[in-house]
Amino acid sequence: MPHAGPSASRPGDIAGVLRLLAFLVLGVALMLLDHRGGWLRSTRVHAEAAVQPLWWLAGLPSRAGESLRENAVTRTQLASDNARLRQALLLTEARNARLRTAAAENARLRGLLDSAERGRLDVQLAGVIDIDLDPTRQRLLLDAGSGSGVRAGQPVIDAGGLMGQVIATTPTTATVLLLTDPDHAVPVMVARSGVRLVVYGTGRSDALRLADVPLSADVREGDELLTSGLGDRFPPGFAVGKVGALRADDTRAFLEADVAPAAQLDRGRDVLLLRGYKPAEAGAPAAAASTSAASTAAPAASAASASAPPPASKPTASVPPAERAR
Amino acid sequence: MSRLRNGWVLPASLVLALLLGLVPLPGVLQALRPYWLALVLAYWLLEAPHRVGLGTAFLLGLLADLAFGSLLGEQSLRLVVLAFILERFRARLRFFPVSQQALTIGVLLLNDRVITAGIHLAMGVPQLPWPYWAAPVVGMLLWPPLHLLLDVLRLRRRG
Numbered sequence: 001m002p003h004a005g006p007s008a009s010r011p012g013d014i015a016g017v018l019r020l021l022a023f024l025v026l027g028v029a030l031m032l033l034d035h036r037g038g039w040l041r042s043t044r045v046h047a048e049a050a051v052q053p054l055w056w057l058a059g060l061p062s063r064a065g066e067s068l069r070e071n072a073v074t075r076t077q078l079a080s081d082n083a084r085l086r087q088a089l090l091l092t093e094a095r096n097a098r099l100r101t102a103a104a105e106n107a108r109l110r111g112l113l114d115s116a117e118r119g120r121l122d123v124q125l126a127g128v129i130d131i132d133l134d135p136t137r138q139r140l141l142l143d144a145g146s147g148s149g150v151r152a153g154q155p156v157i158d159a160g161g162l163m164g165q166v167i168a169t170t171p172t173t174a175t176v177l178l179l180t181d182p183d184h185a186v187p188v189m190v191a192r193s194g195v196r197l198v199v200y201g202t203g204r205s206d207a208l209r210l211a212d213v214p215l216s217a218d219v220r221e222g223d224e225l226l227t228s229g230l231g232d233r234f235p236p237g238f239a240v241g242k243v244g245a246l247r248a249d250d251t252r253a254f255l256e257a258d259v260a261p262a263a264q265l266d267r268g269r270d271v272l273l274l275r276g277y278k279p280a281e282a283g284a285p286a287a288a289a290s291t292s293a294a295s296t297a298a299p300a301a302s303a304a305s306a307s308a309p310p311p312a313s314k315p316t317a318s319v320p321p322a323e324r325a326r
Numbered sequence: 327m328s329r330l331r332n333g334w335v336l337p338a339s340l341v342l343a344l345l346l347g348l349v350p351l352p353g354v355l356q357a358l359r360p361y362w363l364a365l366v367l368a369y370w371l372l373e374a375p376h377r378v379g380l381g382t383a384f385l386l387g388l389l390a391d392l393a394f395g396s397l398l399g400e401q402s403l404r405l406v407v408l409a410f411i412l413e414r415f416r417a418r419l420r421f422f423p424v425s426q427q428a429l430t431i432g433v434l435l436l437n438d439r440v441i442t443a444g445i446h447l448a449m450g451v452p453q454l455p456w457p458y459w460a461a462p463v464v465g466m467l468l469w470p471p472l473h474l475l476l477d478v479l480r481l482r483r484r485g
Contacts, residue, residue: 016380016413023384023406030388030399035449044398051392054341058348 123157123272124149129173133266135203138181140164142271147171153233155274161239161262162186162227163271174273178265179240180205188240189228193218196228199240199259205266208241208259215255221245225259235274239263335479336377339366340386348393357457360465361435363390363401364408368431369476371412372420383409400445404438411437424470432466 034044130141144150146169154166156176164178177184184201195217200209213219223243229236239262249256343366351359367386370378387402394401411434412419419430439459446453 013414016410019380020406020410023380024403027384027387027399027403027406030402031397031445031449034398035451044392047392048395051389054344054393055348058345059350062350 122275124275125270126150126174126273127270128268131266133205136182138164138178138184138201138203138205138265140176140178140271142166142174142176142273143172144273145169145172145174149275150174150273155234155238157238157272157274158263158268158270160264161241162234163263163265165233166273176271178205179208179261179263180265186234186240187228187230188225189236190219190243191224191226192220193223195219196230197225199225206261208261210243210257210259211249211254213246213255213257215253217255219243219246219255219257221257225262332480332482335476336370336374339370339476339479343367344386344390344393347390354457357455358461358464360461360468361438364405364435364438365431365465365468365472366476367405367409368412368434369473371409372416373476373480375413375416378409379413380406380409397445397449397451400442403445404441407441408434408438424473427473428466428469431469432462435462435465438462 124144126142126144128140129143132139132141140156140163142150142156150166150169152166152169156163156165162179164176164181164184166174167177168175178201179186179199180201180203182201182203186199187196188199189196197210197213197217197219200211202209210219210225221243225240225243227234227236227238227240241259241261244258244260246255246257248254340363343362346362347359363386367378367383371383383405384402387400387405388398390396390401390405391398415430419427422430436459439462443453445451
């Protein structure tokens with residue numbers, strides 16, 4: 001083994017070493033040029049462009065794997081999304097069914113209620129332009145008039161309760177007579193006992209007056225007063241105020257009391273005009289309006305004849321105040 | 327005749343080795359990546375000395391430098407050194423059993439690492455992190471299967 005090799009390969013060895021040295025020198029030179037000198041850079045850039053396909057090829061498997069992985073992820077995600085959405089759909093459908101039954105029940109109950117009751121909350125928002133508050137005149141000027149459907153006689157409310165009524169309109173404005181105007185009277189009933197009374201304006205924006213209360217009437221301090229609907233001027237059931245301390249009036253035959261208005265008569269910039277409710281004298285008797293008018297008129301008549309001395313004895317009270325104001 | 331028929335194996339294997347050196351790998355494997363180019367070149371240096379030599383090694387190294395973005399000439403130098411040593415001991419290595427061959431290749435690859443470290447030191451290029459010193463072991467373990475595979479490809483349908 002040692003013999004044939006050395007003698008035969010000696011010249012080749014030397015040539016091999018020389019070639020090795022040559023390549024080594026070349027390699028080192030290249031490295032130095034690449035590392036230290038800048039001129040190889042441009043050639044290198046070109047050469048690298050030639051190698052570009054190699055990079056692309058090398059990146060191929062990982063790219064393929066990546067897209068595969070992404071696809072798989074997307075698939076599982078889609079599957080889970082699908083399951084989740086399916087469940088959500090079921091839940092929603094169940095909820096929907098319940099809502100449908102609730103809606104049907106609601107419709108049935110509504111049918112049981114008087115249809116006129118529903119129309120009353122049809123309101124129109126109007127802004128207050130001007131306030132006229134002095135002891136003899138309690139008025140508001142609204143920025144909506146006959147042009148936007150406001151008619152004289154329309155009740156005006158706010159969030160708290162009844163504010164007053166429209167007494168005059170121009171095409172763009174409407175004048176509101178407040179409850180507190182000295183000329184205003186509103187038929188009310190005590191929410192607790194149902195006793196019918198009349199509340200008058202006082203000229204002060206924070207107080208109404210309950211007058212001519214029979215000594216026997218079931219009225220107490222703190223009672224809530226609601227519109228009774230008598231006189232067909234105001235719809236029944238709107239808060240008017242709360243009864244203050246009762247005291248005997250000058251004649252000692254009746255009681256009287258201050259009433260704190262439920263509506264915020266001296267505050268706020270907007271009021272609501274009731275639209276659905278049609279005062280009886282406002283004209284054209286639509287079917288619903290006429291039935292509601294009849295239904296409110298019937299108890300009024302019976303009440304007047306049976307047990308309501310205050311309104312009966314004071315006929316002026318049931319006359320719509322707007323009429324008196326005119 | 328037969329050599330011509332399977333002549334594509336040599337360039338194809340070298341290109342594949344180049345690609346295997348380029349394929350992006352996750353962090354830890356990156357360091358353990360064997361020097362495929364050296365392994366494949368070593369095979370051809372042993373089995374087909376008339377087709378590959380120092381020049382082939384040098385050019386291949388240049389190409390690899392361009393592809394890997396290493397210092398131009400670095401891999402040329404490393405592969406030339408490897409090729410020189412292999413040529414020198416070719417006669418003996420060829421008749422080693424595969425296990426011993428693998429051991430020798432491992433030592434050569436380790437030597438290659440030393441050369442790389444030396445080059446980096448001389449050129450002021452940052453050294454490779456220490457896990458890279460484990461790569462020769464992987465290369466050594468890969469030698470027998472690689473040798474077998476290339477043998478099969480090269481000698482197919484010969485007989």
